[in-house]
Amino acid sequence: MTNEEIILNAKEEIKLRGLSPHTEAEYFRVLHAFLRYFENRPIETMGETEIREFLLYQIDLGKSTGSVNIYNSALRFIFGAVMQINLNCRMIPRRRYRREFPAIMSKDEIIRFFSVIDNLRDKAIFETIYGSGLRVSELVKLRVQDIDSKQMRIFIHQGKGQKDRYTLLSQRNLELLREYWKEYRPTHPAGYLFYSKSRKNHVMTTRSIGNAFCKYRQLANLPKSFTTHTLRHCFATHLLESGVDVCCIKELLGHTFVQTTSFYLHLQKMSNSVKSPLDTLPKKRSRKPKVKNHA
Secondary structure (H helix, E strand, C coil): CCHHHHHHHHHHHHHHHCCCHHHHHHHHHHHHHHHHHCCCCCHHHCCHHHHHHHHHHHHHCCCCHHHHHHHHHHHHHHHHHHCCCCCCCCCCCCCCCCCCCCCCCCHHHHHHHHHCCCCHHHHHHHHHHHHHCCCHHHHCCCEHHHEECCCCEEEECCCHHHCCEEEECCHHHHHHHHHHHHHHCCCCCCCECCECCCCCCCECCHHHHHHHHHHHHHHCCCCCCCCHHHHHHHHHHHHHHCCCCHHHHHHHHCCCCHHHHHHHHHHCCCCCCCCCHHHHCCCCCCCCCCCCCCC
16 A cells, blocks of 8 residues: 555544544544654654654654653554554553652642733633633633523543533532623634634634743743643642542543542641651650660
């Protein structure tokens, strides 16, 4: 098969498997990068050796573990599912992912961040992310009809992994969204709630929301380690601190496995009532044994 035929077959395979448009775009981005690296050499003449070389090149470029693993998955899909080649996966292992604790904003920092936002639309955006634990990609696709004021919940249509779910709608958030709707009157054909300032019929991009977050973060004099996704982390962490069950939070966040949500247990502030077992031992110490004088 030529490279062009493999690309066509890959599109068919992706369609049959029902992979998301985001996954499709990522896989083809990797495939084209792979072909460029080897100067459009016929891909059917390559295998584990070339994949290893390409992955090592990405690591040398300083790509993150997550990015390198995406390249790995994409190439395994192309060679395995599309070209029907049985790869020796021991030669192209996934990189071990070392998950670091994300930066978490305190409630005082959350208040300071919201206090510097002088735009009603932006305030509605960031309070919705924090109040409902949304991903930014879910926020930009939020529709007017997804706001359920009767049940006080927000419907997330086709979130990550193409999964539908419900999450919380706070009373404060509802009042702010109503105020926003009255002033902006979003009229996007698909019913999207938030749109670009310059073009009313265009959906907001995740980049524009990230840029807005950076602007307000600087105004609030907050650390650069905070990102838009930090608000989602804060949603989960602050719910745990208030005593909400981790399984409930798992459903609100849209996680597939409770182990993913359990990670937030490590971010909780340690209660002052928790004592070290050392402090439970008797305080009276045994006397030091006398040293005999052999003089």
